[in-house]
Amino acid sequence: MQFPVRAITLDLDDTIWPVAPAIARAEKALGDWLDRHAPRTAARWPFEARRQLRQQVDRERPHLAHDMTAQRRWMLERMFEQAGDDVALAQPAYDAYFAARCEVEHYDDSLDALQRLAAKVPLAALSNGNACLRTIGLMPLFRFQLGAREHGAAKPDAGIFHAACARLDCPPSQVLHVGDDTRTDVLGAHRAGLRTCWINRPDASGASRRWPHTEIRPDLTFPTLAALADWLDAVHPQESLSA
Structure with missing residues (x-):
């Protein structure tokens, strides 16, 4: 399939890097920090209790669903308060968590593919994560x-896609959104008028997911960002489209 692509918006978690190892690393960093600096809170809130509190936040504070930073800070303040520790510890505890959250391990193809894509068109990151x-x-x-x-x-709120297109100074029909999530990325971008690319990476056994929706299909489906870069090179062979 061929269509004009003047810019690309990209999801981050599970598109450029796997998110689960980063979250596991962040939770461990938080637990280690609590053990050193707030042992009462560490004893009161081991990992499983923190996981349940995270689910409770989703139920009780749906207005924070778009703001993972605010969710995490509110959780930490509640943890310290209930354990009898100073709630001011929430900020350095969050800093320890977030530093590890950003220690991501890219998929093998990601860095080279991003460089190739960026040489062709402007890239913008569009993520529900932090x-x-x-x-x-x-x-x-x-x-x-x-x-x-x-x-x-x-995402999938259309407003965030439209805001990105406005900043890119491109009509939605000429922006390609790339992501792994079938609902927030593909359906959301499609309904906002963007072109869509579903990154469907095989699992550890080599199996790929089936497309779960009947009413809409992605414009493109690739197993890697490298395959997307190959497609862009083939469809738009000129050196750069971003000048």
Whole structure:
């Protein structure tokens, strides 16, 4: 399939890197920090209790669903308060968590593919998560990063896609959104008028997911970002489309 692509917006978690190892690393870093600096809170809130509190936050504070940073800080303040520790510890505890959250391990193809894509068209990060591209070191490849927290609403809300297109100065029909999530990325971007690319990476056994929706299909489906870069090179062979 061929169509004009003047810019690309990209999801981050499970598109450029697997998110589960980063979250596990962050939870361990938080647990280690609590053991050293707030042992009462550490004893009161082991990992499983923190996991249940996270689920409770989702139920009790749906207005924070788009803001993972606010969710985590509220959780930490509640943890310290209930354990009888100083709630001011919430900020350094969050800092320890977030530093590890940004220690991501990219998929093998990601870095080279991002460089190839960025040489062709402007890239923008569009994520419901709170990973920081500057901390991670990828910001030079992107025009900007727009998160659900900053925008005030999460994908699949059409507004966040339209805001990105406006900043890219491109009509939605000429922006390709790339992501792994069938609902928030593909359906959301499609309904906002963007072109869509579903990154369907095989699991450890080599199996790929089936497309679960009948009413809409992605414009493109690839197993890697490298395959997307190959497609862009083939369809738009000129050196750069971003001048």
